[in-house]
Amino acid sequence: MSWPNVSHLVLDGSEVKLRLLAERHFSKSPVHLDWVRFTTLRRNVATPSIDSLFPKPLELSANFSLEEYRLKEAEMVRQGVERRMPLRDFDAVEQFEAAAQAHELALNVAAALGPQFSVAVEPRKGIDFYKFRWSIELNGAECGWVGFLASSESPRLQSQAKTIHCNLFGTACTFADIGWNFRIADLIDENQGDVTRCDLALDFFDGIEGGIDSIRSDYRLGLCNVGGRKLKFNMVGDWENGHDRSLYIGSREAGKITNAYEKGDQLFGEKSNSEWLRIELRYGNKLRVLSSEMLRRPADFFAGASDWHASMLLKADAIVSPEPVKTTPRLQIETVLAECTRNARWMLETAAASFGVAVKYLSESQLWELVEHQKRPGRLQKFSESEIASSFSAAFARLKSFSSVECSPAFA
Template identity: 55%
Template sequence: MTHPTSLVLEGNEVKLRLQAERVQTGSPVHVDWLRFTVNLRFAPIPTVEHLFPPAQASEFDLRSEHQLSEDDRRRAKLCHLLRDIPDPDFAASTQALELANNVCDILGEGFTVDPEMKKGHDFYRHRWSILRAGNECGWVGFLASGESPRQRAQSKTIHCNLYGVACTFAAPGWAPRMADYMDEHRALVTRCDLALDFFDGISGGMDRVATDYDAGAMDHYGHRPEHNCVGAWRAGGVGRSFYFGSKAAGKQTNVYDKGVQLYGKQDATGWQRIELRYGNQKRLLPTDVLRRPADFFAGASDWHAQMLAEHGAIATPEPIKTEPRLPLETLMAECTRNARWFFSTAGKSAALAFLYMDRETLMQFIENCAEMPGRLAKFKRSEVERIYQQMFKKISGSGAGHTAFAH
């Protein structure tokens, strides 16, 4: 008799969780990843226990280790850690801890916060790990790892990142509850993945997906998105992925053999998944994406809506449009205005600084002034860089530069 592998058992558990969620929510679209950011001003207020951790000779310290429950050991460890946090970092640390605990409460039973503060990710200095069955399934980052202007701004925020496993094993109904919590604290969604699972496979399989692309089915507003094929793209190949869209634009879709990923090639099923990733690079993501994931899945393109309909679901397509760009003429005017001001007003002082200030001090000054001037702050940095160089050369070549730098 062949015993099922741990991989198969885990895959079956994931499938059962997803099927139960469908019954509970009535939606076939599953939220599979979530990231959001909260400003410290709106972050949750820490508990009294965290604000005023017990003294060293606490009730926990007076008992032997074997007399403490697991929860008591975690609390004691956490209190010791909080007492050692430097004062300037204490408020952000405890607010992040409170947010992590709140997120665990929303995710449901089995989710806890690791009492050990760990090194941060994504330019955050520290993180509180969110655990399930002893494994990290998410984290809450706080305090910046550097002193650049951008990171100083980041230090005023707390960031939560929930992996797919956290979203899959969370209690039914967690997503709308999380949306309410995020609204309460004015959180900004920075990433949300929406997954549509075909447990018996997509009609036509992965070959059909590639054919749809070639036929223009994924075109959006007359534009054909970028695409990339990964895996064994040949007749009968398994473990394939078809990506289309762009992370840089904040909307990318991956269609892939989910059964192979979960069960391995030996035990692969026909399970295939369409996974839509929304990011905030060029979009403002609403928290309603957690309340009505099917509507926002269908709103990604006509092809997404068609695939959802083939699944048997009815949705009202709601697109998340890119933010409108300010007219190029306005950007050119602002860059011209700034360049003229530099030559006419600041030119002599800038020349003096370049000639006589030591390089280290000058570079430190430039880094501290890396934020955009007020009138240019509303534009994207990449656009300003491109246009400003053109305008700067144009103004300097018109004689303004000679006048400004003349001795």
């Protein structure tokens, strides 16, 4: 079984459904990632080497100037050499460095999504207060972007200028190759990024008993309450005639909102009488810290949103381990655990072999000499010794419990 070919980005409902079914089959999870955004500090993103920016045999010194960039660009144009990244839009070396870092991140994101994705050859005007963006494309249509530099010199935006932001639309998530979510999660961790938005979608292709009306009834009965509180509720669409209906539970201000809507009407039109119902849980980073684990275990985090969300997964016959995303006042211990988990994952997946050799062949005194003056990793420096001590072993236990869950191989 393989992905259907994508000849264009007209979102044909049948094709979308087929791809979602294929993903569900290989991932063994009914929850689909439908939107992902993350931000990282520029200092955490490596600057590409000159060799990667300029094709051989062109050479530049380590201390090249902007004028040298211009001369080399003109030389490449005269020789008909294709550039990996256009230079003329950037008026300072610092701007060029930011553009190069963002371009490299965009290339890595596109590669993680699959070989059918590419990065636009020219930067475009930025979005969301970023000055520029590199578009991530699928067959020439933008399905995501990586933004860099601030759109103004205002003090409020100067901190944003120190970041690079990636935004992947639902189209990218739907048409990406199997395992893309694990690869993007690893990329976020490698660049010490912070997830700022993550949409988790549960599809009932044949609907549920009572349809979207049953969800409204659940809300009225208090089944959607969280912590004894009744959440905000809003309805849109043609409820009188039973078409294109959508309802919202929660609020963006709190960083968590659930949108249940008639997906079949959206994709096929109301005359199709499709029963397809989608429940989409949208997490934002307002009042919350979102973990990259959400990309690896979307069903667990969907179930952790509330008892009602867990009950919806039971309708899909899913077996999960609910993982809540707490609001800021209750975050400290979860944040320590999340950071310890990231560090433990790096040790297990990247450094374990080298660590094993050191333990086997170095004496106890040599081992102690190796580690005693080492600083803690940057992400753990903000926590106390007692907090790390109480969370690190739990982080290893968590990783061990999920070690049997492996990413399915990519389609042939």
